[in-house]
Amino acid sequence: MIDIMLANGFEEIEAVSTYDILRRCGLQVAFVSVANTKKVVGAHKVSIMADDIFQRDMTKDCEAIILPGGMPGADNLLHHEGLRKMLTQQDKEEKLIAAICAAPMVLGHCGLLAGRKATCYPGFENHLRNAIKVEATVVKDGHIITSQGPATVTDFAFEIARHFVSDDIVRQVRESMLYD
Numbered sequence: 621m622i623d624i625m626l627a628n629g630f631e632e633i634e635a636v637s638t639y640d641i642l643r644r645c646g647l648q649v650a651f652v653s654v655a656n657t658k659k660v661v662g663a664h665k666v667s668i669m670a671d672d673i674f675q676r677d678m679t680k681d682c683e684a685i686i687l688p689g690g691m692p693g694a695d696n697l698l699h700h701e702g703l704r705k706m707l708t709q710q711d712k713e714e715k716l717i718a719a720i721c722a723a724p725m726v727l728g729h730c731g732l733l734a735g736r737k738a739t740c741y742p743g744f745e746n747h748l749r750n751a752i753k754v755e756a757t758v759v760k761d762g763h764i765i766t767s768q769g770p771a772t773v774t775d776f777a778f779e780i781a782r783h784f785v786s787d788d789i790v791r792q793v794r795e796s797m798l799y800d
Contacts, residue, residue: 631690689721
């Protein structure tokens with residue numbers, strides 16, 4: 621299962637587009653709320669009903685954790701102690717972690733970007749603690765993927781998909797969506 625973590629104030633296009641593209645690639649994806657309720661409200665007041673509410677033992681079945689940005693969503697993710705612990709465990713197990721827009725700041729504050737290449741929404745670079753800051757739409761360094769923001773979400777989602785499916789599947793989905 622690939623879990624997209626939602627906190628109140630998340631960036632809707634980053635969450636929904638990533639979910640949609642991964643599903644089109646045949647992957648199992650779930651929205652997981654860290655807001656203690658299944659209803660989560662985005663930065664632009666779009667509400668999503670999450671599939672699950674965050675639980676500490678979720679790492680057992682989690683192949684990837686995805687953090688959409690948006691404010692105050694990324695800040696709410698940062699302040700969720702259980703999520704920070706889950707990210708640290710995910711990193712130790714070298715399972716995929718992906719964050720876009722302001723959300724790479726969560727990884728930076730958890731110490732997961734030290735010595736790794738990363739990118740984020742312009743103006744949040746100071747939160748990429750000890751990272752090698754790269755100016756690119758999407759950056760993959762090992763099992764961590766970061767991206768800049770709403771306009772880069774499709775490249776972000778396809779990079780995540782490449783971690784799990786063949787290039788042929790990614791190409792077919794891109795073509796069916798008129799990206800290529």
